[in-house]
Amino acid sequence: MLLTRKAEFSASHVCRDPSLGDDENRALYGTNANPHGHGHNYVVEVTIEGDPDPVTGMVFDLRELKEIINAEVVDPMDHRFLNHEVPPFDQVVPTTENIAVEIWKRLHSRIDLPNAKLKNVRLYETADLYVDYGGEG
Amino acid sequence: MRLTRRYRFSASHRLNSNELTADENARLYGKCNNPYGHGHDYVLDVSVEGRVDASGQIVGRNALDELVQQRVLGHVDHRNLNCDLPELNSQVATTENLAFAIERMLARDWTLPARLARVRISETARNTFELETK
Numbered sequence: 001m002l003l004t005r006k007a008e009f010s011a012s013h014v015c016r017d018p019s020l021g022d023d024e025n026r027a028l029y030g031t032n033a034n035p036h037g038h039g040h041n042y043v044v045e046v047t048i049e050g051d052p053d054p055v056t057g058m059v060f061d062l063r064e065l066k067e068i069i070n071a072e073v074v075d076p077m078d079h080r081f082l083n084h085e086v087p088p089f090d091q092v093v094p095t096t097e098n099i100a101v102e103i104w105k106r107l108h109s110r111i112d113l114p115n116a117k118l119k120n121v122r123l124y125e126t127a128d129l130y131v132d133y134g135g136e137g
Numbered sequence: 138m139r140l141t142r143r144y145r146f147s148a149s150h151r152l153n154s155n156e157l158t159a160d161e162n163a164r165l166y167g168k169c170n171n172p173y174g175h176g177h178d179y180v181l182d183v184s185v186e187g188r189v190d191a192s193g194q195i196v197g198r199n200a201l202d203e204l205v206q207q208r209v210l211g212h213v214d215h216r217n218l219n220c221d222l223p224e225l226n227s228q229v230a231t232t233e234n235l236a237f238a239i240e241r242m243l244a245r246d247w248t249l250p251a252r253l254a255r256v257r258i259s260e261t262a263r264n265t266f267e268l269e270t271k
Contacts, residue, residue, distance in 0.1 A: 027199075030199050093192065093193040096140070097189045097194055097195055127143065129141070129142050131139065132141070
């Protein structure tokens with residue numbers, strides 16, 4: 001069974017590789033490279049795969065899941081400038097792909113029960129663009 | 138990793154099969170068989186799958202947008218699918234057939250490093266058709 005919990009955070013970012021010039025960054029990242037940054041209302045959907053616990057009837061305690069997502073993702077990222085305030089994005093370009101990988105890294109060790117594992121992180125940058133990441137290399 | 142990008146286009150069509158009589162078409166397709174056609178604001182989701190490159194992306198957004206614009210949107214947006222889309226090969230302009238046509242149009246000259254993974258089209262918010270590509 002799949003269980004999905006949604007959360008939102010609003011953050012600013014800029015996609016620039018400091019080793020590249022303006023033209024190269026513009027070619028790679030388009031308007032995402034504009035130097036002073038811009039923001040999005042990110043939506044993250046965390047999907048867990050597992051079987052309901054025979055006693056509680058739950059795959060994963062939703063209250064605990066909400067607390068984990070808040071502690072690992074929403075609290076550190078909401079209303080922040082990712083490049084300046086949320087490591088590793090001082091070193092790693094905060095593309096949608098890289099933010100999804102970082103969210104996976106923060107969550108997967110905390111969502112790890114014998115009967116329930118983290119299955120997928122879906123991160124919407126806008127309603128028209130999202131990535132799915134399942135921990136693959 | 139999979140990245141999904143949403144596009145929109147507006148087009149008209151009429152559902153009518155040359156294999157059926159006028160009465161059979163009217164019964165089968167109902168309002169969708171009305172003689173002068175009708176239109177929808179279609180939503181097209183294109184998914185690509187691949188590894189994140191050194192830039193932190195599976196695919197450059199501009200490259201994907203340009204490809205979808207050139208291969209698909211430029212041929213279907215504000216068009217009549219029955220008259221203006223040779224790729225349908227005179228098939229009935231159902232969204233099922235349209236999904237296969239769009240997959241062919243995208244796949245034919247696919248130049249991106251990431252693999253085309255899925256084509257999903259909503260004819261209206263209530264009807265969605267999804268095609269995983271091989």
